[in-house]
């Protein structure tokens with residue numbers, strides 16, 4: 001099967017109250033680990049490429065690796081640009097064969113964000129490519145958080161409706177308290193579920209997206225630190241909160257940090273325990289296995305999307 005866009009997979013996810021995992025990819029082992037897990041769970045999959053990944057690996061290499069994954073597995077896979085910040089980068093990825101793009105105009109004023117998203121949506125939709133946009137600002141750990149600061153940054157429900165209607169984008173990333181990276185909460189983890197429920201009620205049947213949704217899995221955080229890393233006090237989004245979010249219209253959950261940490265932990269362990277080893281396959285292989293393990297757990301036990309490839 002060719003690459004698919006996200007339309008069908010989000011429709012089924014919305015109806016089934018589960019979320020599709022969207023995993024950031026940078027190289028072959030990362031792609032293989034994710035795809036092996038999705039294959040075991042018969043899950044639809046979004047593989048996403050950031051501007052940084054695009055620069056590191058080239059979008060052509062990554063697309064060819066994803067094509068290899070489709071050929072080997074026959075899974076429905078969307079290849080998605082993560083955080084495109086201009087019309088030009090979105091156009092480039094669409095022209096390169098991506099099936100989905102994100103235009104992230106969340107730092108722009110509301111009207112400019114709408115205008116940019118609309119321009120990308122028009123170009124994309126003519127080519128059967130789906131578009132994600134973002135409204136609101138993801139939290140940072142420093143914003144440990146009073147309500148008026150939240151109101152200024154988190155997605156305004158009424159604006160979300162206006163944004164979706166006027167831009168025509170296919171999904172919307174919202175800010176309810178998640179943030180990118182390994183340090184998401186200074187105190188107790190907290191997401192603004194009241195806000196999510198309101199947005200979801202105002203946008204029925206509309207897929208929402210959660211960025212910054214890694215859980216910072218204790219096993220791999222500890223393993224990193226045990227084998228020489230210095231990542232003290234990292235904290236992610238608890239898995240039960242992600243399960244809950246999937247019930248309220250969140251159809252896509254983004255994960256990068258957990259992949260990075262799992263792969264790094266496994267590689268560190270080999271390098272420390274086997275100092276004579278210098279065959280890259282001997283550490284990249286375990287890195288790939290660690291990715292497979294955490295992705296399978298997310299698909300099966302957190303996002304609930306096992307079997308979604310068959311729909």
Ligand SMILES: O=C(CO)COP(=O)(O)O
Nearest residue numbers: 181211212213214256257
């Ligand atoms: O949102 C992300 C990619 O767009 C990744 O978030 P994490 O840093 O929580 O993995």
Ligand SMILES: O=C[C@H](O)COP(=O)(O)O
Nearest residue numbers: 024050051052053180256
């Ligand atoms: O949202 C950001 C993703 O984690 C991608 O990170 P990156 O820009 O370092 O590739």
Ligand SMILES: [Zn+2]
Nearest residue numbers: 180211212254
């Ligand atoms: Zn993101």
Ligand SMILES: [Zn+2]
Nearest residue numbers: 008009012311
């Ligand atoms: Zn279907």
